[in-house]
Amino acid sequence: MHKDLDTLIITPEEMGRIDRAAAASGLSGYGLMERAGQAVAAAALRRFPGALRFAVLCGPGNNGGDGYVAARALQEAGAAVAVHALGDPGSLKGDAATAFKAFDGTVAPLAAYGPRPGDVVIDALFGAGLSRDLPEEAVRIIEAVRDSVLPVLAVDLPSGIDGRTGAVRGDAFAAAATVTFMCRKPGHLLLPGRTLCGEVEVFDIGIPARILAGHAGHMRVNTPAVWRIALPVETGATHKYVRGHLAVFSGPATATGAARLSASAGLRAGAGLVTVLSPPEALAANAAHLTAVMLKPVGGPDDLAVLLDDERLKTFVLGPGFGDFGKARTYVREIAGRGRRLVLDADGISAFRDEPDALFRLFAGGEPRLVLTPHDGEFARLFPDLAEDAGLSKIERAQKAAARSHAAVILKGADTVIAAPDGRALVNANAPPWLATAGSGDVLAGIAGAHLAQGMPAFEAAASAVWRHGEAGRAAGEGMTAEDLVGALRGFDRTG
Numbered sequence: 011m012h013k014d015l016d017t018l019i020i021t022p023e024e025m026g027r028i029d030r031a032a033a034a035s036g037l038s039g040y041g042l043m044e045r046a047g048q049a050v051a052a053a054a055l056r057r058f059p060g061a062l063r064f065a066v067l068c069g070p071g072n073n074g075g076d077g078y079v080a081a082r083a084l085q086e087a088g089a090a091v092a093v094h095a096l097g098d099p100g101s102l103k104g105d106a107a108t109a110f111k112a113f114d115g116t117v118a119p120l121a122a123y124g125p126r127p128g129d130v131v132i133d134a135l136f137g138a139g140l141s142r143d144l145p146e147e148a149v150r151i152i153e154a155v156r157d158s159v160l161p162v163l164a165v166d167l168p169s170g171i172d173g174r175t176g177a178v179r180g181d182a183f184a185a186a187a188t189v190t191f192m193c194r195k196p197g198h199l200l201l202p203g204r205t206l207c208g209e210v211e212v213f214d215i216g217i218p219a220r221i222l223a224g225h226a227g228h229m230r231v232n233t234p235a236v237w238r239i240a241l242p243v244e245t246g247a248t249h250k251y252v253r254g255h256l257a258v259f260s261g262p263a264t265a266t267g268a269a270r271l272s273a274s275a276g277l278r279a280g281a282g283l284v285t286v287l288s289p290p291e292a293l294a295a296n297a298a299h300l301t302a303v304m305l306k307p308v309g310g311p312d313d314l315a316v317l318l319d320d321e322r323l324k325t326f327v328l329g330p331g332f333g334d335f336g337k338a339r340t341y342v343r344e345i346a347g348r349g350r351r352l353v354l355d356a357d358g359i360s361a362f363r364d365e366p367d368a369l370f371r372l373f374a375g376g377e378p379r380l381v382l383t384p385h386d387g388e389f390a391r392l393f394p395d396l397a398e399d400a401g402l403s404k405i406e407r408a409q410k411a412a413a414r415s416h417a418a419v420i421l422k423g424a425d426t427v428i429a430a431p432d433g434r435a436l437v438n439a440n441a442p443p444w445l446a447t448a449g450s451g452d453v454l455a456g457i458a459g460a461h462l463a464q465g466m467p468a469f470e471a472a473a474s475a476v477w478r479h480g481e482a483g484r485a486a487g488e489g490m491t492a493e494d495l496v497g498a499l500r501g502f503d504r505t506g
């Protein structure tokens with residue numbers, strides 16, 4: 011697989027354009043289908059050597075066409091095959107009709123399929139072309155297969171998954187594995203699609219990388235390949251101020267832990283200096299727990315204004331455990347007005363629920379210098395219309411939010427999306443489920459702050475923070491706490 015295609019994500023709509031461009035360039039559409047179907051058959055034989063029978067369920071479009079090719083290849087390999095079609099296969103068109111004609115065997119109606127122990131289901135009902143909820147006939151078969159606990163190998167996507175959004179349209183197969191072609195689609199990476207795909211195999215059916223790149227957007231899987239070039243340069247001359255000074259605002263005396271988690275994550279993630287800015291009454295609580303991280307009292311906007319006279323203090327994290335919404339807004343105004351960079355998290359985000367546009371105006375224009383780190387609930391406070399729009403995918407929501415706020419947006423969750431105001435978007439895929447633990451988000455905010463403090467552009471700082479957070483979660487292992495996550499943070503592998 012071409013290295014670049016490994017991380018590219020393509021929407022079904024883009025895939026359609028790529029298909030047409032491939033055909034226009036003289037590439038045989040049926041040739042692509044033949045290779046796709048052969049790849050599915052090979053995966054089926056490799057993954058299920060003990061199958062007694064392959065039940066190939068074929069739909070009315072090209073996904074079904076892939077199914078007929080796979081059925082023929084399986085039959086030629088000596089496997090038992092039962093083919094069932096949704097609709098009349100006689101009315102198939104184009105390449106799918108050719109594939110159907112090339113299959114020499116009986117094709118029964120879909121409704122006649124009775125799951126048998128030992129069956130492996132090859133799901134070639136719908137792929138990229140699913141345009142509405144599944145028909146009742148397909149839903150019934152999905153239920154029957156689910157009840158019989160048969161393994162499913164999905165062609166391109168499990169039928170019922172919307173390739174653009176990852177949403178379930180009516181119902182969907184839960185596949186053990188999915189064989190897709192050239193690149194992953196959003197539905198392979200966004201929930202719930204991601205879990206229903208099982209293991210995803212990406213097979214190169216021979217569309218030239220040039221054609222793919224020419225019609226692809228700016229969506230990728232979040233890997234170091236995407237942002238490695240923006241990593242801070244490590245030179246022998248590095249001293250702590252070169253590695254940046256990060257300041258993290260603490261909440262009141264009863265809620266100081268969150269800021270300390272962010273601060274220690276920031277230090278561990280490479281900021282040269284980290285200072286916790288604490289309300290005077292919380293100084294004792296903070297001092298009792300800080301060593302390498304420094305501590306300064308900030309009681310109000312006047313203290314902050316004095317602090318901002320130090321030009322070396324360029325980067326802030328505000329939100330974890332912060333509590334006071336009014337003060338949060340005042341501090342953010344001051345930070346933005348003085349041209350500083352900011353990771354706005356948790357309470358810092360909620361503080362602007364009644365006036366999100368005021369926040370966006372503060373950071374409008376120029377090089378983006380705001381990173382927003384909302385989970386779904388916080389996202390809905392700043393972008394209620396986008397949160398409510400069920401037609402948008404999580405990627406599209408994050409893209410629109412980033413454009414509107416002129417910020418790098420980290421829309422958190424098991425399928426975290428990172429988006430830039432210029433339209434670039436990444437879907438993260440390395441986070442283990444045990445990252446969902448108290449304080450985990452505070453650690454992420456601290457890492458992002460450290461990256462910003464070291465001079466990385468906002469989008470790359472955000473994306474690499476999410477990736478490092480995931481890696482640390484994997485290294486810390488199941489049962490970890492947010493403190494363990496900080497301890498498990500590692501440096502970057504700069505090779506590759």
Ligand SMILES: NC(=O)C1=CN([C@@H]2O[C@H](COP(=O)(O)OP(=O)(O)OC[C@H]3O[C@@H](n4cnc5c(N)ncnc54)[C@H](OP(=O)(O)O)[C@@H]3O)[C@@H](O)[C@H]2O)[C@@H](O)CC1
Pocket residue numbers: 025028029042043046069070071072073074075076135136137138139140141142143144145165166167191215
């Ligand atoms: N370059 C590539 O990647 C290659 C891709 N290939 C393969 O092509 C697949 C995409 O093929 P595709 O565009 O024909 O779409 P597909 O998923 O078969 O469905 C479309 C059909 O289903 C129908 N239909 C839709 N929703 C429905 C519903 N709810 N209920 C009922 N009907 C519904 C729709 O009807 P219509 O909406 O027009 O009424 C139309 O007839 C892709 O997933 C991959 O497997 C390979 O062959 C090699 C090259």
Ligand SMILES: Nc1ncnc2c1ncn2[C@@H]1O[C@H](COP(=O)(O)OP(=O)(O)O)[C@@H](O)[C@H]1O
Pocket residue numbers: 385422423424425426441442443444445446447448449450451452453454479
């Ligand atoms: N199921 C999951 N799998 C992987 N990562 C997850 C999952 N659930 C949450 N996360 C991640 O864990 C972090 C939780 O952050 P957040 O919701 O702010 O929680 P907290 O406020 O407790 O720190 C986010 O980075 C999020 O992406």
Ligand SMILES: [K+]
Pocket residue numbers: 073133134135136137164165166167168169
């Ligand atoms: K399918």
